[in-house]
Amino acid sequence: MxxxxxxxxxxxxxxxxxxxxxxxxxxxxxxxxxxxxxxxxxxxxxxxxxxxxxxxxxxxxxxxxxxxxxxxxxxxxxxxxxxxxxxxxxxxxxxxxxxxxxxxxxxxxxxxxxxxxxxxxxxxxxxxxxxxxxxxxxxxxxxxxxxxxxxxxxxxxxLIGHAESAQVRLATGRIPELKPAQIADIIEEANEHEQDELLAQVHEDPELEADVFEELDEDSQSELFKDRSDAEVAEVLARMQADDAADALMDLPQERRVPVLDLLPEPQRSRVHRLLGYHDLTAGGLMGTDFLALPSTATVADAFTAVRGARLVQPQALTTIYTLAPDGALEGALTLVKAVQADPGLTLAEVADLDVVVASPGDDVIDVTTRMADFNLLTMPVISEDRHILGLITVDDALEAAIPQDWSRRESNHRETGSES
Structure with missing residues (x-):
């Protein structure tokens, strides 16, 4: 050194x-x-x-x-x-x-x-x-x-911007040290050459790339996908959360949507296809397909095992464990904190809250976010008429829907203005 x-x-x-x-x-x-x-x-x-x-x-x-x-x-x-x-x-x-x-x-x-x-x-x-x-x-x-x-x-x-030395410089890049949301903010503020360099670093880690694209605003995301082939777009969407992938797919030009959807691997293609049927300003359009639900006869210890094994489920969706009746219908909800405090040998039916706050797929986004705020919910299940869980709305998605986009723009502008004082 x-x-x-x-x-x-x-x-x-x-x-x-x-x-x-x-x-x-x-x-x-x-x-x-x-x-x-x-x-x-x-x-x-x-x-x-x-x-x-x-x-x-x-x-x-x-x-x-x-x-x-x-x-x-x-x-x-x-x-x-x-x-x-x-x-x-x-x-x-x-x-x-x-x-x-x-x-x-x-x-x-x-x-x-x-x-x-x-x-x-x-x-x-x-x-x-x-x-x-x-x-x-x-x-x-x-x-x-x-x-x-x-x-x-x-x-x-x-951000050197010298194409011939870009590959060598990738090994020293520090962009992957930032959070996906921070990288997305920077990409949105960058010019074309700066974006190329930022995206080259992010592309080295496919999971990080997907996380960053999830955080981009619609306009930036669409602009960046415009220069990528259908296969390259599908490669990114395959790693995104299904609800974010569905939104990104709908922002593509109409003639590209089906070809990109057909290139998605299963089960991601089925998840995205199912979400495409909901309007984006409804609970169905806001929900994701990740959630953890177990039979109410399972024990708290079983729930911990399921949480540990749910490595592909986004962490926000694991803050609440849902319990199911014998017919698969939603029966109760148990927060992860309450589960940690409970006796591992108890059944979920003995510790779960049976008064679950839910949404229907057609519920308005404003009503949904207000309901989550009123009940201090980190997650809220979206259920069908027969009370089967269709998906889950997480607090991060609810906040994104509730907070005006110009708030984040104002914060970004403030950061750049103050950086040279």
Missing amino acids: TTAAPTAAVSLSALLRQPVTDSDGHRMGSLADLIVRLRHDDYPLVTGLVVAVGGTRVFVSAADLAALAPDRIQLAVSTVDLREFRRREGEVLLSEDVLGHRLIDVSRAAFVKAYDIQLTPVLDGWAATGLDVHRRRWLSLGPRHAAHPPRDWKDFEP
Whole structure:
């Protein structure tokens, strides 16, 4: 692991366009950029300089660097290769790719801009160790330096946008560390090139990709699916919750819906097909197909075993265990907390609440969310006329239906506005 020495740090803005001299002190050109290689869990190491010699940009290895300071950039050699610089795979140019570009503040899950880059001598050369993301501090050596020191490079995820080095950079990406909802918010704010880089990282984990697409707003989701083939869309929908997949399917152009649906694997295709029959502003359109229901004769211990085994069921749907009569009709409900507090040997019929608050598939969404709020419910079953469970509405879906979309937009805008203060 690289150990930085902050007291010897220098800013990139102070170095750019400074004269570069050879070992004898003769001017060879001026500094146009610094080349680094991103490293997993370590600071990017400077591997070379891009020096402007006349009208040509040439490469100089970092191994040939004798001194690097705001007033002195000197090489340890007297000659350099004057062939035009060509970037190699995996190389990142600090000025061209990072300085002045947007990055992601990983701790805040928000976009910021890089106004300067701190370089520090390390055991194996020089490394980019810090970033200045404050608009008012363009020159890190100015009077505001003490008030706003550069922050650690590792707090950020740069979006380089260089296609040829994208595959190498995937190994160092930190986007998967964020929550799916945070990634979705960032993708919605990103431009096309930033989205490409974000989605490339997310695509490495298919489950994460599905979770992120579940969190995207309808417009962003539709726009991103537009450029994917039917098979690629189906691959994502196959991993999404059935209710979210059904909503996403209906947002596709009409001519794509059946082909994508036909490509879904069973049992996801059957779940989605069943949900398509409900209007999205009803309980049926809001419900998901995940729930846990056991015969009322089962014991509390049996319920725990069922919960442990329900690895494919979304966690929100496991906060309540439902009990069934011999004919399969809904009989009672038992919260997971109450189950933990009960004797494991008791039957569910002995501990379940028989007065279950339910919804019918045609119930209005507003009525449903109001009912869940009135009774402090984390889940509410949607039942048929003969009281068989058709699906389950979870509190996260109820909140999404109840909270206006512009609230989340206002919060996102506030985060970005405050990121450069």
